[in-house]
Amino acid sequence: MPPLSRGALIVIEGLDRAGKSTQHARLCQNLESQGRRVKSLRFPDRTTPIGKSIDAYLRGESQQEDHVIHLLFSANRWEAAGQIRSAIEEGFTVVIDRYHYSGIVYSAAKDKVDLSLKWARDPEIGLPRPDVCVFLDIAPEVAAKRGNFGREKYETSAMQKRVRELFYELMGTSDGLDIRVVDAGRSVEEVEQDIIERVNDVMEQPKMAKPLTAIL
Ligand code: TMP
Ligand code: MG
Numbered sequence: 001m002p003p004l005s006r007g008a009l010i011v012i013e014g015l016d017r018a019g020k021s022t023q024h025a026r027l028c029q030n031l032e033s034q035g036r037r038v039k040s041l042r043f044p045d046r047t048t049p050i051g052k053s054i055d056a057y058l059r060g061e062s063q064q065e066d067h068v069i070h071l072l073f074s075a076n077r078w079e080a081a082g083q084i085r086s087a088i089e090e091g092f093t094v095v096i097d098r099y100h101y102s103g104i105v106y107s108a109a110k111d112k113v114d115l116s117l118k119w120a121r122d123p124e125i126g127l128p129r130p131d132v133c134v135f136l137d138i139a140p141e142v143a144a145k146r147g148n149f150g151r152e153k154y155e156t157s158a159m160q161k162r163v164r165e166l167f168y169e170l171m172g173t174s175d176g177l178d179i180r181v182v183d184a185g186r187s188v189e190e191v192e193q194d195i196i197e198r199v200n201d202v203m204e205q206p207k208m209a210k211p212l213t214a215i216l
Contacts, residue, residue, distance in 0.1 A: 007037070007093040008203050009084065009128055009212060012195075013101045013167070014136030015160050016152070017143040018184045019191065023136060024097040026192045027199065031093055039087045042097035043077055050076045058152045066115055070107040074123040077103065084128050088212050100124035100215060101133060101175060105166040109159055117169065129178070129213045132202040134195050135171075136184035140164060174216070 012024045021042075028040045046055040050072055056062040057069055064072070077100060087094050104120045140160040149155055154163070171179050180198045184191055202208075 005209055006212065007039075007088045007091050008132070008199075008208065009088055009130045010093065010095045010199055010202075011099040011101070011130045011133040012095070012097055012136065013099070013133055013179075014184060015138055015140060015143050015164055016155050017146040017149050018136040018138045019188070020097050020136055022188060023134075023184075023191060023195055024095060026188075027195055028095050030192070030196045031095065031199075036093045037091060039092045039094045040097075041080065041084070041094060043080075043099060043102070044073060045076055045080060048076065048079055050079065058154070060153060066107065066110055066112060070103070070115070070120060071123060073103050073107070074100075077124070077127055081127050085212065088128070096130075099130060099133070100127060101135075101167070101170060101179070104175075105163050105170060106154055106159075108166050109154075109162040111162065117166065117173075121175075124215050127215045129215045131178070131205075131207065131212075132199060133175075133179045134198060135167060135179050135181050136191065137164075137181050138184040142185055 010027070012020050012027065014020050024040070024042070028038050031038050044054045045051045053062070054069070054072055054076060057064045084094055103124060104117055107115055107120045108117045140157055143149065143160060144157055170176060182191060182194045182198065
């Protein structure tokens with residue numbers, strides 16, 4: 001494996017209960033066992049003041065206007081953007097559980113005329129652009145049968161179905177260039193293997209010799 005001049009920015013995405021947290025942890029371990037220095041992040045980051053407002057909203061403890069909560073989710077990424085860039089420059093591989101893809105599709109899934117995919121994407125312009133996003137694809141009906149489904153705001157069948165449709169719509173845009181779809185309806189080990197193969201493949205690409213770019 002050739003040494004990288006910088007770390008990689010890797011994102012794991014998917015519907016609620018697609019297995020993101022499990023696969024995120026396994027991917028971090030697998031990359032570490034390849035000898036890489038890894039930083040693990042997740043969005044929303046519920047520990048910051050903005051993240052605490054998001055957490056209260058998701059748990060149904062507070063109300064937020066739809067555009068406002070959208071901008072708070074985006075602001076929650078912006079507050080970490082500098083830290084992500086520096087870590088990558090220092091050679092850390094940064095692995096994130098959810099990023100702007102979720103930010104765009106979950107808000108747009110509310111199907112408000114004035115909250116389109118484009119409107120939802122604009123505040124994300126300028127954030128560090130991932131080298132690869134692995135989308136863990138699962139049928140909403142299968143996800144709904146997994147433990148704890150239904151606890152938070154967006155965990156309804158109608159919302160998850162719309163979110164999946166919009167993820168596929170997003171894949172047809174420039175964001176789709178970085179997305180690799182993995183069938184998450186299989187065993188944890190099979191999904192894990194698929195993810196590491198796809199990530200390794202991207203880390204061998206010539207773009208890894210160039211600086212991290214931005215979402216445009
Ligand atoms: P989590 O289940 O990964 O903790 O994410 C919480 C919920 O927040 C999940 O339903 C997806 C949603 N979400 C957004 O609506 N916008 C965002 O920008 C992010 C990161 C998550
Ligand atoms: Mg969730």
